[in-house]
Amino acid sequence: MAYLQVPKLTVAKASLFLDSVSLEEGAYYGYTTPGKRPATTAVGLLCRMYLGWKKNEPGLEKGVEYLSNHGPSKTDMYFNYYATQVLRHYGAEKWTKWNTEMRDWLVKEQSMADNHMKGSWMVGNGHGAGAGGRLYTTSMATMILEVYYRHMPIYKTQAAEDDFPL
Numbered sequence: 001m002a003y004l005q006v007p008k009l010t011v012a013k014a015s016l017f018l019d020s021v022s023l024e025e026g027a028y029y030g031y032t033t034p035g036k037r038p039a040t041t042a043v044g045l046l047c048r049m050y051l052g053w054k055k056n057e058p059g060l061e062k063g064v065e066y067l068s069n070h071g072p073s074k075t076d077m078y079f080n081y082y083a084t085q086v087l088r089h090y091g092a093e094k095w096t097k098w099n100t101e102m103r104d105w106l107v108k109e110q111s112m113a114d115n116h117m118k119g120s121w122m123v124g125n126g127h128g129a130g131a132g133g134r135l136y137t138t139s140m141a142t143m144i145l146e147v148y149y150r151h152m153p154i155y156k157t158q159a160a161e162d163d164f165p166l
Contacts, residue, residue, distance in 0.1 A: 018044055020034070022034060022059070026045075028041050038067065038083070055090065063086075076129075077127075079127070081140050085151065088153065106144065121134070
């Protein structure tokens with residue numbers, strides 16, 4: 001990742017922590033104990049991708065299948081943010097399906113009110129939405145919609161212009 005110099009011990013400890021909260025070869029993740037929760041699974045899988053898991057890693061394949069089957073949440077933007085990154089990096093048909101559902105739902109949910117809320121989002125009451133309200137939800141929705149521009153795909157050596165539609 002951008003040629004960051006991260007000590008090997010730090011990477012090893014991060015991997016050990018992920019091992020300690022994962023189930024089924026790293027397909028599912030909990031928060032502080034092993035579990036199978038959608039949001040923590042998305043975060044765990046994204047961390048594994050950044051730590052060097054190959055696309056054909058059994059835990060990654062199984063976890064991506066789980067996220068894909070779960071689909072975008074109508075209440076939890078935290079989950080949507082991390083799952084969108086995982087599916088974007090993973091690519092293939094799962095990404096195409098996820099992206100279509102996520103993008104279309106976000107566009108539909110964007111406020112069209114003729115007041116100060118126009119263009120914002122306020123959906124659900126998932127992780128962070130209660131405390132962060134409309135600002136949090138709008139920020140998360142915007143970052144989800146910018147996924148094409150924010151990160152180079154992990155499993156491609158070079159991205160083509162077609163990967164970043166304007």
